[in-house]
Amino acid sequence: MIKVEHLSKSFGQNEVLSDISIDIEKGEVVSVIGPSGSGKSTFLRCINLLEKPTDGVITVAGQDLTAKKTNVTKARETIGMVFQHFYLFPHLTVLENLTYAPIKVKKLTKQDAQEKGRELLKRVGLSDKEDAYPNSLSGGQKQRVAIARALAMEPELMLFDEPTSALDPEMVKEVLDVMKDLAHSGMTMLVVTHEMGFAREVADRVLFLDQGLLVEQGEPEAFFSAPKTERAKAFLDKIL
Amino acid sequence: MNLDFSQIVPYIPFMIEGIWVTLQFVIVAIIIGFIIGTVLALFKIGSIKPLRMFADAYTSMFRGTPLILQLMIIYLATPQLFAYDISPFLSAVLAFGLNSSAYVSEIIRAGILAVDKGQTEAAVALGVPYREMMIDIILPQALKNILPALMNEFITLTKESAIVSTIGYLDLMRRAQVVGANIYLNFEPLLFVGLIYWGLIMVLSLLGKWLERRLSVGD
Numbered sequence: 001m002i003k004v005e006h007l008s009k010s011f012g013q014n015e016v017l018s019d020i021s022i023d024i025e026k027g028e029v030v031s032v033i034g035p036s037g038s039g040k041s042t043f044l045r046c047i048n049l050l051e052k053p054t055d056g057v058i059t060v061a062g063q064d065l066t067a068k069k070t071n072v073t074k075a076r077e078t079i080g081m082v083f084q085h086f087y088l089f090p091h092l093t094v095l096e097n098l099t100y101a102p103i104k105v106k107k108l109t110k111q112d113a114q115e116k117g118r119e120l121l122k123r124v125g126l127s128d129k130e131d132a133y134p135n136s137l138s139g140g141q142k143q144r145v146a147i148a149r150a151l152a153m154e155p156e157l158m159l160f161d162e163p164t165s166a167l168d169p170e171m172v173k174e175v176l177d178v179m180k181d182l183a184h185s186g187m188t189m190l191v192v193t194h195e196m197g198f199a200r201e202v203a204d205r206v207l208f209l210d211q212g213l214l215v216e217q218g219e220p221e222a223f224f225s226a227p228k229t230e231r232a233k234a235f236l237d238k239i240l
Numbered sequence: 241m242n243l244d245f246s247q248i249v250p251y252i253p254f255m256i257e258g259i260w261v262t263l264q265f266v267i268v269a270i271i272i273g274f275i276i277g278t279v280l281a282l283f284k285i286g287s288i289k290p291l292r293m294f295a296d297a298y299t300s301m302f303r304g305t306p307l308i309l310q311l312m313i314i315y316l317a318t319p320q321l322f323a324y325d326i327s328p329f330l331s332a333v334l335a336f337g338l339n340s341s342a343y344v345s346e347i348i349r350a351g352i353l354a355v356d357k358g359q360t361e362a363a364v365a366l367g368v369p370y371r372e373m374m375i376d377i378i379l380p381q382a383l384k385n386i387l388p389a390l391m392n393e394f395i396t397l398t399k400e401s402a403i404v405s406t407i408g409y410l411d412l413m414r415r416a417q418v419v420g421a422n423i424y425l426n427f428e429p430l431l432f433v434g435l436i437y438w439g440l441i442m443v444l445s446l447l448g449k450w451l452e453r454r455l456s457v458g459d
């Protein structure tokens with residue numbers, strides 16, 4: 001599903017990602033963890049080319065995104081992204097947030113898009129909010145709408161960048177529940193998270209980044225109970 | 241003090257007509273300013289360097305010289321350079337339109353930049369092309385920042401418009417001077433149009449406040 005080969009990214013002189021290679025299969029749920037500034041967000045953002053890699057090849061669903069002739073805008077349709085701060089469109093209602101891209105980009109009819117949108121709102125438990133504006137929603141509700149908005153494009157892959165970090169503690173669960181549901185439905189997911197519980201419970205694999213290097217990866221159970229590297233050990237000691 | 245307001249009474253319709261004459265060219269100028277200003281703003285935030293440099297130089301030039309000088313150059317130099325006898329109205333509209341576009345481009349640029357970068361990222365991540373993103377997502381949000389500032393620009397322009405009296409355009413200001421010359425009294429007509437300007441500006445300010453309130457409804 002995703003193939004990352006020798007990915008490097010520098011901002012000026014600052015090398016943020018160094019030579020990362022990884023394969024992620026269809027339906028796999030992968031958690032990315034690591035200290036602040038280790039390059040987790042940058043790694044995620046390289047996968048839908050929000051950041052342009054300095055070096056390396058990224059293939060998603062069989063398409064080489066880094067090739068010159070690739071239409072990146074088109075390719076992004078198959079990659080959903082959920083941000084820490086939601087970034088809902090404030091001037092559109094909840095339902096319009098969900099239908100905008102399908103209508104504009106996928107050329108769905110308004111009716112089809114709305115039908116699909118309502119289905120998704122039901123799925124994230126917000127059917128009663130379709131006419132509300134984002135500013136009237138709680139953080140947890142916003143994030144569920146953001147997830148539904150990304151799903152409305154029927155992506156093959158979902159990227160999450162710390163989707164619960166901006167939420168009040170009591171709202172974390174409702175969002176994680178939606179993500180778990182999504183994981184169980186077979187969606188391929190790449191999740192940067194500080195929620196070790198989620199990583200442990202839901203992820204098929206954990207990637208540990210530190211200072212731009214993919215230091216360690218493995219099954220959650222093995223990784224959390226017996227990390228192989230000193231750096232991962234030190235990191236886990238600090239947070240668990 | 242010998243004030244005699246009764247003397248201006250016959251001239252009141254003449255001076256009141258000046259309101260429309262003034263507003264007429266200010267409105268045309270602000271429309272020209274808005275159109276050119278939008279284009280300049282898109283140049284400024286775009287990635288094409290020559291266009292960006294052009295827009296920056298344009299802005300710097302028009303903001304860095306007196307408006308009355310620009311007006312004089314257009315009115316007096318056009319006949320000399322192009323052998324075209326430009327009318328006071330056209331000169332005024334051009335000078336104010338071109339000048340205002342420099343300010344408006346800054347207003348629009350700032351309005352666009354004030355929209356959260358995350359909005360762009362969210363749209364881009366959904367596969368929305370640049371044009372649609374600008375039109376449907378970014379500009380509507382930027383408008384909230386832009387319209388009140390644009391209203392201020394309109395107000396400034398209306399006040400500054402009095403300098404077109406120097407090229408003989410029969411605006412409010414000029415009319416006061418004409419009346420003053422006719423009745424050998426200057427204070428009364430000047431005071432009279434002063435009140436009109438003030439009233440005009442108050443109305444525009446109120447309109448601006450109302451607009452601002454309307455726009456913040458979604459928050």
Ligand SMILES: Nc1ncnc2c1ncn2[C@@H]1O[C@H](COP(=O)(O)OP(=O)(O)OP(=O)(O)O)[C@@H](O)[C@H]1O
Binds near residue numbers: 035
């Ligand atoms: N646009 C940018 N320009 C310059 N430097 C950047 C940019 N984005 C990120 N960086 C730098 O890259 C490094 C990695 O940042 P990144 O956001 O990927 O880390 P992170 O692991 O997501 O951290 P956090 O847990 O705090 O979100 C940091 O040193 C950051 O300062």
Ligand SMILES: [Mg+2]
Binds near residue numbers: 041042
């Ligand atoms: Mg981050």
